[in-house]
Amino acid sequence: MQVGVIGLGKVGVGISKALLAEGHDVIGYDVSESSRQQAMDVGVDVASNNAAVAEQASTIILSLPHPEISREVVETICEHGTPETVVFDTSTLSPSTAETLAERATAAGMHYHDCPITGGAVGAAAGELTVMAGGDNERLRDHRDVLSAIAEDVYHIGDVGDAQLVKLIHNQVGQTVLLIFVEGLFLAEERGVDPAVLYRTLRHYTQIYDDKLDAFFGNAFDEAFVDHFVPESEDVRLGPDQQFNLREAHKDLVELEELADAHDVHYPVGSFAEQEHQMAMNAGYGDRPHPDVLELYEELFETDVESRADRREKSRGQIL
Structure with a gap:
């Protein structure tokens, strides 16, 4: 055909x-x-x-x-x-x-x-x-x-249209998970828990977020973890192809918020996610990869979140 x-x-x-x-x-x-x-x-x-x-x-x-x-x-x-x-x-x-x-x-x-x-x-x-x-x-x-x-x-x-609704909700869940994860990174930073350890645990061991974090970060934090804990033969890192920019992410959130308004649906968390993405857009992040929202938060809170060997040493990874 x-x-x-x-x-x-x-x-x-x-x-x-x-x-x-x-x-x-x-x-x-x-x-x-x-x-x-x-x-x-x-x-x-x-x-x-x-x-x-x-x-x-x-x-x-x-x-x-x-x-x-x-x-x-x-x-x-x-x-x-x-x-x-x-x-x-x-x-x-x-x-x-x-x-x-x-x-x-x-x-x-x-x-x-x-x-x-x-x-x-x-x-x-x-x-x-x-x-x-x-x-x-x-x-x-x-x-x-x-x-x-x-x-x-x-x-x-x-x-027709029902599939688009499901896709928009799918994207909204992922984009909100990203914001929550970024908040968690700052808490981990204050406590001294390495972001690579946090990332790998949430993504690969508890499997709470399935592939959401991989899709957004392209395993940026996972790279540090893999280099520290995992033999090269087990390297399962993803490339950057699954990243998309903040403007695209924001578009989907706006579409869903308008739909919630039209149907008078209570939508506070989704609205918050849209507002945070709009803030990033206003700060000039629209054409940058979605995970770069972390850099915006680092600027706002004057804190660098980075993986460090001394913090990774505290964790022994999966032992059972």
């Missing part, structure tokens, strides 16, 4: 690689010349524009950075695609935006599904994403060969 991929950034090109690995032909487009070249290098048939993708593929996956771009691209697909075209939108949007895009697709005789993902560029390239899907369940099942090529797990959440 020929599958269209619009948006060939890190995640989009990863999705393309996973599709190609499973024997699908991929035609794609991105406004960035460097992204188009990268996609071409892995075997994607790069089209001249989004319209050309819509004309040649009846199954299209979107991986786009902003709601306005999603609107423009879906409009192009509706204008240039064929009836019964199926769109799987992996972008993170508000539920209402997803509903609007689905209505536009339906009016054009097409089928739109909101399919936000977790797993980032690494998961995309390995075909190990988790997809939260909204829309017609039978049509999703009919396209399991495409979805299974890019995802390890696909969960049908409900109607």
